[in-house]
């Protein structure tokens with residue numbers, strides 16, 4: 001299904017609104033809206049036990065149920081489970097008696113990837129992308145792909161600095177047709193492959209996320225979509241250091257996340273070594289300056305006293 005990303009407008013809870021769950025009778029105080037997408041509205045809320053949660057509510061019961069099932073599966077992944085943790089599932093009844101399903105999950109506090117990179121610099125790509133690739137690897141290992149990977153569905157947390165995915169609406173079983181996708185990030189749209197879920201589908205979307213950071217206004221395909229995409233990558237100066245990696249991901253040349261992660265690590269090591277050279281050079285320059293000044297001072301004293 002194509003995610004047109006037209007935010008739904010059914011819910012417009014004002015800050016301070018109090019929501020009570022029908023089944024668990026828990027109260028949630030709405031602090032602010034965190035965002036809306038094609039499926040639902042997400043609010044930052046305080047539970048009656050003072051815990052902050054992200055509350056996702058929708059009029060699309062089937063989508064919410066499917067997301068809940070995915071989050072439950074992810075919770076069973078060993079180690080640090082990928083995606084936000086699921087807390088509670090309930091329904092909310094409005095004044096007219098209409099029932100809306102909602103769930104609460106871990107509040108992932110942070111900022112959008114493009115804002116973060118603009119502030120902190122593109123070199124962070126080499127740190128953040130391998131982190132997300134690790135989360136993707138965990139997901140792929142249990143037989144799923146993320147599907148709708150895009151800038152709106154990831155957050156950079158601050159302590160620790162980490163790139164995490166938050167929206168599991170597109171999670172699809174490997175081998176099935178991708179459940180939800182967004183044109184710009186979809187390899188089918190760019191004639192770079194089909195829409196059958198495999199790990200390379202997510203890796204393509206990851207490369208598109210980098211291109212989206214380089215071109216904030218995005219761009220549309222032309223008559224030769226694949227060729228055009230590669231040209232756009234070449235022209236994106238901020239992606240230069242990682243160009244060969246994104247190139248491979250766009251062409252579907254990585255079989256799994258680990259391969260791409262390894263390439264990132266190798267590249268980052270190489271870049272760190274390279275950037276160490278000018279630093280050494282700077283130290284030598286300073287040494288030269290200090291020696292020159294010392295010689296001048298000695299010569300000055302010699303000339304003055306003799």
Ligand SMILES: Nc1ncnc2c1ncn2[C@@H]1O[C@H](COP(=O)(O)OP(=O)(O)O)[C@@H](O)[C@H]1O
Nearest residue numbers: 034035036037038039040042054107108152167
């Ligand atoms: N767990 C969360 N923590 C913090 N912000 C979130 C969380 N989940 C969603 N958001 C915010 O809400 C927006 C919409 O949520 P999302 O789950 O992507 O909705 P949709 O499925 O409708 O696209 C996201 O882009 C993000 O800004």
Ligand SMILES: [Mg+2]
Nearest residue numbers: 037152153167
């Ligand atoms: Mg979303």
